[in-house]
Amino acid sequence: MPRGRRGSRVSALEGGREEEAPPAADAVPSVLWASGQQPEAAAEQILLRGIFEIGRDSCDVVLSERALKWQPIQPERPTGDSKCDFLRKEEFIELKDIFSVKLKRRYSVRQQNCGTLLGITLFICLRKEQNKLKDSTLDLINFSEDHCDTWFRQFQKILADFSNRPKSLKILLNPQSHKKEATQVYSEKVEPLLKIAGIKTDVTITEYEGHALSLLKECELQGFDGVVCIGGDGFASEVAHALLLRAQKNAGVETDLILTPIQAQLPLGVIPAGSTNVLAHSLHGIPHVVTATLHIIMGHIQPVDVCTFSTTGKFIRFGFSAMFGFGGRALALAEKYRWMSPNQRMDFAIIKTLAKLKPEDCEIAFLPFNSSQDLEERSTEGSRKSDCNDQWQMTQGQFLNVSIMAIPCLCSVAPRGLAPNTRLNNGSMALIITRNTSRSEFIKHLKRYTSVKNQFNFPFVETYTVAEVKVHPRSNSSRHNPEEEDGPYETTSGKSFPWNIDGDLMEVASEVHVRVHPRLINLYGGRIEEMIPK
Numbered sequence: 001m002p003r004g005r006r007g008s009r010v011s012a013l014e015g016g017r018e019e020e021a022p023p024a025a026d027a028v029p030s031v032l033w034a035s036g037q038q039p040e041a042a043a044e045q046i047l048l049r050g051i052f053e054i055g056r057d058s059c060d061v062v063l064s065e066r067a068l069k070w071q072p073i074q075p076e077r078p079t080g081d082s083k084c085d086f087l088r089k090e091e092f093i094e095l096k097d098i099f100s101v102k103l104k105r106r107y108s109v110r111q112q113n114c115g116t117l118l119g120i121t122l123f124i125c126l127r128k129e130q131n132k133l134k135d136s137t138l139d140l141i142n143f144s145e146d147h148c149d150t151w152f153r154q155f156q157k158i159l160a161d162f163s164n165r166p167k168s169l170k171i172l173l174n175p176q177s178h179k180k181e182a183t184q185v186y187s188e189k190v191e192p193l194l195k196i197a198g199i200k201t202d203v204t205i206t207e208y209e210g211h212a213l214s215l216l217k218e219c220e221l222q223g224f225d226g227v228v229c230i231g232g233d234g235f236a237s238e239v240a241h242a243l244l245l246r247a248q249k250n251a252g253v254e255t256d257l258i259l260t261p262i263q264a265q266l267p268l269g270v271i272p273a274g275s276t277n278v279l280a281h282s283l284h285g286i287p288h289v290v291t292a293t294l295h296i297i298m299g300h301i302q303p304v305d306v307c308t309f310s311t312t313g314k315f316i317r318f319g320f321s322a323m324f325g326f327g328g329r330a331l332a333l334a335e336k337y338r339w340m341s342p343n344q345r346m347d348f349a350i351i352k353t354l355a356k357l358k359p360e361d362c363e364i365a366f367l368p369f370n371s372s373q374d375l376e377e378r379s380t381e382g383s384r385k386s387d388c389n390d391q392w393q394m395t396q397g398q399f400l401n402v403s404i405m406a407i408p409c410l411c412s413v414a415p416r417g418l419a420p421n422t423r424l425n426n427g428s429m430a431l432i433i434t435r436n437t438s439r440s441e442f443i444k445h446l447k448r449y450t451s452v453k454n455q456f457n458f459p460f461v462e463t464y465t466v467a468e469v470k471v472h473p474r475s476n477s478s479r480h481n482p483e484e485e486d487g488p489y490e491t492t493s494g495k496s497f498p499w500n501i502d503g504d505l506m507e508v509a510s511e512v513h514v515r516v517h518p519r520l521i522n523l524y525g526g527r528i529e530e531m532i533p534k
């Protein structure tokens with residue numbers, strides 16, 4: 001594992017010396033690597049070589065095209081004993097893990113301007129256990145202005161070559177998320193890292209529901225490399241929807257019926273600060289603010305599948321996941337108890353919905369996922385083909401819950417995900433149908449989500465990998481009764497059924513048609529070893 005050491009106060013070296021880089025052929029010193037994972041150094045060109053104090057050791061430091069390596073300098077033995085060479089440990093960091101460089105200075109009261117130079121500080125992104133990323137620093141101590149200036153400029157040049165890293169971001173923050181801590185999360189954990197990375201920001205704190213959507217319809221996005229949202233799933237989904245809607249409008253696509261949507265132009269970063277953070281959790285493997293921020297800073301990009309939801313041929317919205325039946329009812333009920341804390345109202349709503357558990361009578365038609373069709377082809381052709389083929393399958397009956405998910409939907413209560421068999425960008429959705437059963441069996445199924453056991457291993461649960469789904473509520477019998485607190489709703493447009501789309505309540509009176517669109521949006525996140533400078 002490449003490792004950088006946290007910078008510590010060390011006594012700095014006097015002066016410094018620049019050494020000529022040796023010719024490439026004999027550039028790589030014979031070393032004992034700190035770990036077995038030495039960067040492929042065979043023909044690597046050495047860019048700089050010099051002496052710095054690192055930790056408490058005076059080190060021979062070598063900067064090559066892909067790594068920074070250092071090794072403590074051992075005093076020469078009068079006996080010429082070379083055994084100690086084997087004890088010298090060489091350590092290294094890969095350059096792709098550095099996200100900023102600063103000159104390190106000490107300021108005294110009298111030195112208001114430039115302070116005393118101590119050396120260079122490198123800011124590094126380290127990979128920790130369980131997908132966690134962590135920021136760290138490495139101090140290279142040397143008092144020489146010339147020496148440090150040469151190295152500093154070389155590091156700046158290296159960083160400038162990471163062209164996929166954002167330089168300017170539009171930030172949207174929902175101050176009402178969860179327990180209203182998004183502002184604090186931003187100022188304490190996100191903003192300091194963005195500042196260190198030298199990323200310019202333009203922050204909007206939303207003032208009302210739907211503010212992000214209306215803002216992103218109009219606002220100037222030229223000059224931004226990405227958009228970042230800080231909040232929960234509802235907010236992230238709103239921002240993703242807004243970016244995609246904007247892309248359609250910019251491309252002149254008719255938004256009444258979107259069959260082959262255009263990709264969002266800017267990547268989206270998702271910083272988890274909500275009561276549910278399923279999208280951030282699925283994206284990063286962990287709902288961790290610093291990890292999410294570092295993925296943005298490092299420019300790690302994941303293309304992610306997105307669904308379109310439409311009804312009676314009319315486009316409703318973009319989203320990543322949906323629940324109908326139990327999941328929709330529980331959310332609808334929770335919305336009525338907004339005065340409770342977010343966790344309390346959701347727990348309360350789930351218990352109450354379980355107490356009044358009832359199935360939805362509906363017809364479900366679905367188009368199985370055709371894995372042989374190339375993703376590229378599907379992205380360009382969209383769903384035009386689907387309507388004219390005869391592969392649609394049909395099932396009907398009484399269903400307690402129907403989940404349709406384009407992403408794995410990892411969350412604290414389902415560490416493997418609500419849909420563990422789907423991926424962020426495999427071009428398919430999981431359709432999970434839970435048929436009517438006793439309350440106790442249904443609860444057993446729900447409890448399985450928290451364990452590592454297969455939550456679908458019940459006779460009343462069916463799972464399919466699909467490209468499209470149509471859910472058509474059939475009879476009026478299970479329609480919402482406005483008299484019932486948890487029942488169907490009387491909306492301005494008549495009675496409707498509650499859908500839970502990415503944690504947002506959507507009320508629809510008739511059939512809902514869900515299509516998946518492969519890799520429609522780029523989200524910041526992903527496995528760092530895949531990310532190399534262009």
Ligand SMILES: Nc1ncnc2c1ncn2[C@@H]1O[C@H](COP(=O)(O)OP(=O)(O)OP(=O)(O)O)[C@@H](O)[C@H]1O
Binds near residue numbers: 178179231233274342
């Ligand atoms: N200033 C605001 N006041 C009220 N609502 C807002 C504001 N800004 C954004 N919203 C709305 O809040 C909704 C939920 O936000 P978010 O997902 O960030 O929080 P959450 O705590 O996870 O929410 P929930 O408890 O609904 O799951 C979003 O749909 C968004 O439109």
